Amino acid sequence: MFDTIAQQLIIGLTNGMVFALVALGYTMVYGILEFINFAHGDVFMLAAFLALTLVGALDVTQQTPPGTLAALLLGIVVACALFAGGLNYAIDRVVYRPLRRAPKLAPLVSAIGVSFILQNVGLFWGGSAMAVFGGGGQAAAPKAFPDILPQTNLAASLFGVETKLTLLPKDLLVMGASVVIMAALYGLVRHTKLGKAMRATAQDPNAARLMGIDVDKVVGATFLIGGALAGVAAVVYSLYINTIHYQMGYQNGLYAFTAAVVGGIGNIPGAVLGGLVLGLVRAFSDQFIGAQWQPAVLFGILIVILVFRPAGLLGSTAREKV
Amino acid sequence: MAPAGGTLPWRRWLRFETIALAILLAYPFLPVLDWGIEAATGQAVRIDRQLVNVFIFGLLALALNVQVGYAGLLQLGVAAFFAIGAMTTGVVTVEKYPFQVGLWGALLLAPVAAGAAGLLLGAPTLRLRGDYLAIVTLGFGEVMRVVLLNLENITDGPRGLNPIPEPWLPPALREQLGGAGGASEGQLRTMYYLALGCLVAAVVCFRLLEQSRAGRRFVALREDALAAACMGLDPARIKLAAFAGGAALAGAAGCLYATNLTTTAEPNTYDFNYSIMVLCCLIIGGLGSLRGALLGALLLLGFDNVASPLLTRxxxxxxxxxxxxxxxxxxNWRWIVFGVALVLMMRWRPEGLWPSSRVREELHESSGGPA
Structure with missing residues (x-):
């Protein structure tokens, strides 16, 4: 029993970290524009497809020597972060920015449209002839992401006792990478000029503009950073789950958005907390209620939180702007 | 502001409406378009079969239009109410259960069940701000889908409840309808006229509603909730009425859908994408516009079920x-086509292809003035 609970804790925390990385992108954009970027999950999905393409092209396998593996992996993470950040920035520049003064429904619907387009691109990408994509026969099928990290169980050696727990290097990688990135983001938002500008814009865009802040630039930077986080999350997710699919952005995006709302949307530590809560709830409900009920449990929690505590766990109660 | 019901627009609409109705009434017996397409491309098509789906989908679009277009409630889970309607129809008609009330009974019970679900969901959540409501309804849609999928004892899970019996008609009428085509043609035409009848009834009701006190309340609320409340309207009650009413109509559409398929279908049919497709209909056609909603349904299903297979072949x-x-x-290009259509529409024609005059005025007023 103790082993089961500890194991679900590990699974929940690692899953929660991935949710949190994606949730940060939602929450940062919402905090500034009050706009749900429905396409964010699909940017995450396309970054995972890029990661698989790079793994195939660079021929990374479990046999790759550790030093080379680490260097290649770092390269893939950077490439995916740049790609996803750039894509997210370009979408904002081309699609959302012209709609800043339009009624609220307009950017939301556009984001749904962009999400459709990206999913379709993912479908076509999945039909590519590369061996890692299954040779192009089954474009819509889930793609296996190879296990490139060593599969040694570290639990026994780390805790020094005999245990049935499984703790793989990839679990540690997920947690380590996520913590480092979140700390970096926190430092950026708290202690740099750009971060200060972002906080000011989130508080009141008009006042920020009057103070000489280039709001368009700040929004662009927000999309860029949010996208880059999704890019890192995509690599981490692919290494951890080992399966990617052109519709994975939709489901994981919704969960990540739920995490952002649970933590209090617009609130950066809230997104991390929400991600961890959601990851843990998911792990324990899969174990004790059944995986087939997973969406019902998670969205049920979302509805209950929104009805009884609409501001989320950490959010302050803001009144709707009239 | 343009006058809401001036003589001229009303007459023009009446004339257009009558012509369209006459064509649709005659179509199963005179499938001109089928012949034309077959002559031009050599591909056989059955437009009337697709038109049944367009009528049902159009009904669903009108239902969502009550919630989004009239009352301004952003609803992203309309498929859930559609599914409740379909599932109620299954439960009250199939042989597995003792009710077996037939289609006519189901057509009454399905809207009641869906409307009740709308009340239950709406009462605690409608006070939430716009985009939170969107997320709650989205979540409700997902929860409903998963519940229907997993409560196998009641819903038969992925297999769906079936067979749902055909609507009962006097045998003489049925034979007349079938003509030379026999029983299956008769069944198709029964569904065709049934769905068309429901759609026409809904359009007439909405036309009357738009001219009525209740309809003006919806508009007042959507335009400016604060001002409406100051004039003595109760926003919470009006929102709830619109939400439950739209849910009930979506339930009726679900009942027709299940009857047409003769099964309640796999619960995964009623997913988020389905809800979004209905919303796309409204947005492409024009939010708050009856003609727009129906045009949207026609374009969307026309592309999906007629043009796209034809082009592929x-x-x-x-x-x-x-x-x-x-x-x-x-x-496989459909999502790119829809996505690009949505993005372009929002940028260049946010009022939709065939908007109501009021919405058009609003949008052009706001884009001209200061933000």
Missing amino acids: LVQQAIGGESSHVMASFS
Whole structure:
């Protein structure tokens, strides 16, 4: 029993970290524009497809020597972060920015449209002839992401006792990478000029503009950073789950958005907390209620939180702007 | 502001409406378009079969239009109410259960069940701000889908409840309808006229509603909730009425859908994408516009079920033989087509292809003035 609970804790925390990385992108954009970027999950999905393409092209396998593996992996993470950040920035520049003064429904619907387009691109990408994509026969099928990290169980050696727990290097990688990135983001938002500008814009865009802040630039930077986080999350997710699919952005995006709302949307530590809560709830409900009920449990929690505590766990109660 | 019901627009609408109705009434017996397409491309098509789906989908679009278009409630889970209607129809008609009230009974019970679900969901959540409501309804849609899928004792899970019996009609009438085509043609035409009848009834009701006190309340609320409340309207009650009413109509559409398929279908049919497709209909046609909603349904299903398979077959013919490549099938491009359509519409024509005059005025007023 103790082993089961500890194991679900590990699974929940690692899953929660991935949710949190994606949730940060939602929450940062919402905090500034009050706009749900429905396409964010699909940017995450396309970054995972890029990661698989790079793994195939660079021929990374479990046999790759550790030093080379680490260097290649770092390269893939950077490439995916740049790609996803750039894509997210370009979408904002081309699609959302012209709609800043339009009624609220307009950017939301556009984001749904962009999400459709990206999913379709993912479908076509999945039909590519590369061996890692299954040779192009089954474009819509889930793609296996190879296990490139060593599969040694570290639990026994780390805790020094005999245990049935499984703790793989990839679990540690997920947690380590996520913590480092979140700390970096926190430092950026708290202690740099750009971060200060972002906080000011989130508080009141008009006042920020009057103070000489280039709001368009700040929004662009927000999309860029949010996208880059999704890019890192995509690599981490692919290494951890080992399966990617052109519709994975939709489901994981919704969960990540739920995490952002649970933590209090617009609130950066809230997104991390929400991600961890959601990851843990998911792990324990899969174990004790059944995986087939997973969406019902998670969205049920979302509805209950929104009805009884609409501001989320950490959010302050803001009144709707009239 | 343009006058809401001036003589001229009303007459023009009446004339257009009558012509469209006459064509649709005659179509099963005079499928001119089928002949035309077959003569031009050599591909056999059955438009009347698709028109049944357009009527049902149009009804669903009108239901969502009450919630989003009239009351301004952003609803992203309309498929859930559609599914409740379909599932209620299944439970009260199939042999597995003792009720077996037939279609006519189901057509009464399905809206009641869906409307009740709308009340239950709406009462605690409608006070939430706009985009939170969107997320709650989205979540409700997902929860409903998963519940229907997993409560196998009641819903038969992925198999769906079936067979749902055909609507009962006097045998003489049924034979007349079938004509030379026999029983299956008779069944198709029964569904065709039943769905068309429901759609026409709904359109007439909405036309009357738009001219009435209740309809003006919806508009007042959507335009400016604060001002409406100051004039003595109770926003919470009006919102709830619109939400439950739209849910009930979606339930009726679900009942027709299940009857047409003769099964409640796999619960995964009623997913988020389905809800979004209905919303796309409204946005492409024009939010708050009856004609727009129906035009949207026609365009969307026309593209999906008629144009896209036809184009695929033509492309395959042109390149010679079947190509299994993912990009060779036109239906695999559908999400790009819809996505681009949505993005372009929002940028260049946010009022939709066939907007109501009021919404058009609003949008052009706001884009001209200061933000």
